[in-house]
Structure formats: C-alpha cells, structure tokens
Amino acid sequence: VCIDVAGPTYTVTATVDDAAHGSVSVTGNTITVTPNEGFVPNGYTVTSGTATAVQSGNTFTVTPSSDCNIRINFRAAYTYTVTFVDNGGSYNETATEGVPFALPDEGDSNCDDATFLGWATGEYTNHLTGTTIAPTYDAPGTEKDITAATTFTAVYGTVAPSANYAALKL
DSSP, X not given: OOOOOOOOOOOEEEEESOTTTEEEEEETTEEEEEEOTTEEEEEEEEEESOEEEEEETTEEEEEESSSEEEEEEEXXXXXXXXXXXXXXXEEEEEXXXXXXXXXXXXXXXXXXXXXXXXXXXXXXXXXXXXXXXXXXXXXXXXXXXXXXXEEEEEEEESSOOOSSOOXXXX
8 A cells, every 4th residue: 555645844934135135925935036126136045944945047946854934145236248240340238137138129231132130149160161150049139138248140141041041141
C-alpha cells in the first residue's frame, strides 16, 4: 500500500530593505518584487527561520525548511549606453537596467532598395564573399532588457527573408 504524505508546510513572509526602493508580495513560496523606478532587486537575506531562494528577475522562489522571513535587498539600477550603427552612421541612446528598452522601428531609409529587417548585436564574415553579415537579428520594436553597453547594427535584406535564405546588407 502506498500512501502519499504531504511534507510540512511552512509560512514564508517577506520584507524589503527600504520601502523607498520597492515592495514585495508573497503567494505560497513565491515572492514577487515590485521595484520603484531606478532600483532593481539585489539578492535576499533570511532574517528569521531557514530557507534558500532562487531569483529570476523580479521573482524569488523560496525553499523553506521552517517558517521564515526573507528580506529583499535593492540597489540602484545601472544605466548603459546603447549604440545603433546604421548604414555607416551611428547614434547613442541610454537604457536603464530593469526597464524594457524598445528597439527603433526604422533604420536608415536611404539604404539602397533594401528592406529594413531589424537589429543585430553580433556579426561575422561570410568567407565566400568576404562581407560582414549579421547572423541573427531582432525585429523592430522588440523590447530588450539591456544589462551592458550594447551595440546594435541595422540589418537590411534585398529579398524577402525566408527560413532558407536572406540576402543581408549592413
């Protein structure tokens, strides 16, 4: 005979290191953090009981081994320079960590007859033609979480992109 026995249930509560930096809510063993503008969660401290937690963005999943209180710590969000390189020119914008950053909707409209496809962060040299092309790109308007200074390069196509082929121009 097999009997399912539920493990012990522990109560998880949460606080913040400074209410001016943000707030928290708890549902079961999940702490959801709502940072105030200019702040991001920066780890946790167990202030009573015993537990561990895993952070994923603004969510902490707690594994308690007793009733516990978790204090969520905050720090000031970093700002980063985002550079856009487009058809030989470039310009900079500023992105704040933890705030979704939308990629521009358009590239340089004077890029021959090519169609603007999006923005790439990586590039490589096509060894057959010797040209630099972008291996992957994000569509215009895509929201990114910028976590470091980043350079995006405009990607243009001279044919409609497909799963098999897209002629790209940088």
